[in-house]
Amino acid sequence: MTEPFIRLDGVSKTYRTRGKEFLAVSEASFDVAPGELVALVGPSGCGKTTLLKALAGLHGHDGGTLRIGSPEHPFDPARDIGMVFQQPLLLKWRRILDNVLLPAEILGLPMTESRGRARDLLALVGLTGFEDKYPYELSGGMQQRAAIARALIHDPKLVLMDEPFGALDALTRDKMNLELLRIWAQSRKTIVFVTHGITEAVFLGTRVIVLTAGPARMADNIVIDLPHPRSFDLRTHERFGDYTRRIYRLLGIE
Amino acid sequence: MSGKSDALHRYALAVISHLLLVVAWHLFVTLGKVPKFVMPSPYETVHALLVPNYRWLDNMAVTASEIFGGYALAVTVGVGLAMLFSWFRWLEMWLMPLLVSLNMIPKVALGPLVIVWFSYGIGPNILIAFSICFFPIVLTTARGLSEVEPDLLDLVRTLRGSRWQIFTKIQLPGALPYIFSGMKVAAVLAVAGAIVGEFLGSEKGLGYLMLQVQVTLDTAAMFMAVILITMIGVVLYGLVLGLERLLVVRDARIS
Structure with a gap:
């Protein structure tokens, strides 16, 4: 068996605000194989964003160990992370192509090469012809x-997504779910995806990590054994229903 | 597209509204038989330009250089100071409250002091214009530089981006709309500041000329001076708007 790309073992994180301690993540342990699409699902305050930020190296953790990378898949924390947030956060004053190039500029990658790559990526996400538009268009x-x-321009090994479709309407969201699966299949990235949509998590994930709030706790680690490529027919699949019911039950919704 | 004809339409309306004001002014003066020393007609006002003693061009040049000089100084110092504030938080915490208090000083009240310290002339009037229009620029620029999405900072941090990269690629371009909104407010104030300076003490300029012709009750010349001062202000404002169009993407502009 190949070594996991990410290994979390008993990871905890406590925040201190005004003298009070707040346990945001406790005892999170799971492995992610290279090329997996893992969904972290749970209610607000379950620590899923905290966990994501710990993976991004944006803040430390108090207990346990968190390791990314393996001998076959070395990981450079400075250039192997791509991030997508709930808001697109494009720079209003840059055209779409230049927005895509931002990480390449920060990393000082060769520009002519990156420009070509940016065009390819825009084609991959279905935005050919929009290179010279401004975000508001x-x-x-x-x-x-x-x-x-x-998030893909610098060819990172790990893409972290924090509720990336949470601000979109339901129809666009469904469409983007299919798009993400296609992009994931083509780019073969390891993706960790935070959501509070249970059906979204089961539909997208090769694995779903269920987190509960108050107290923060990792409730389950479910391998989603459903075939790829996936389509919306899958939602009527018996096992799909089993998975979602199981997660609803874990989160106390029946 | 209708964009171009729409713009043309708006320009036409702007010109017509200005012309209508002149017509209304003319009708008010002639039909109301208003004496010339109370309110001259538009024709009499323009006629005042022919009096060589008034040295219109020289006076206009002086007033314009005070306005533009004070304004340029305020933009440079204002934007510069706001940048320092964003780099050194402690500096902002020390100086900002002080600036807020100092801004409450009625700058007109400083005029006599400025004259005691620096005597008459273009320089002191530039200082008065500067002191009046500098604060809004600092305030809006500082605000703009601090308005950065925390998630965007996280994105740069995961790439180990430097503080300088954050400043040049995100903070400064993001602050531009705010800087321009401060600059537009400041343009109006700079004009007022320069004229206040000339009223308080000067030997040249359109404000100085107004005081001179007040003695002889040449109201037409006073009207003309006011119109010329306004026109200098309009040119300044127009330049700022033009620069904004050039540098700021339409969606990001703040009116």
């Missing part, structure tokens, strides 16, 4: 596609 869904292209 694009719909919310299209802006989020551009943000996904931006």
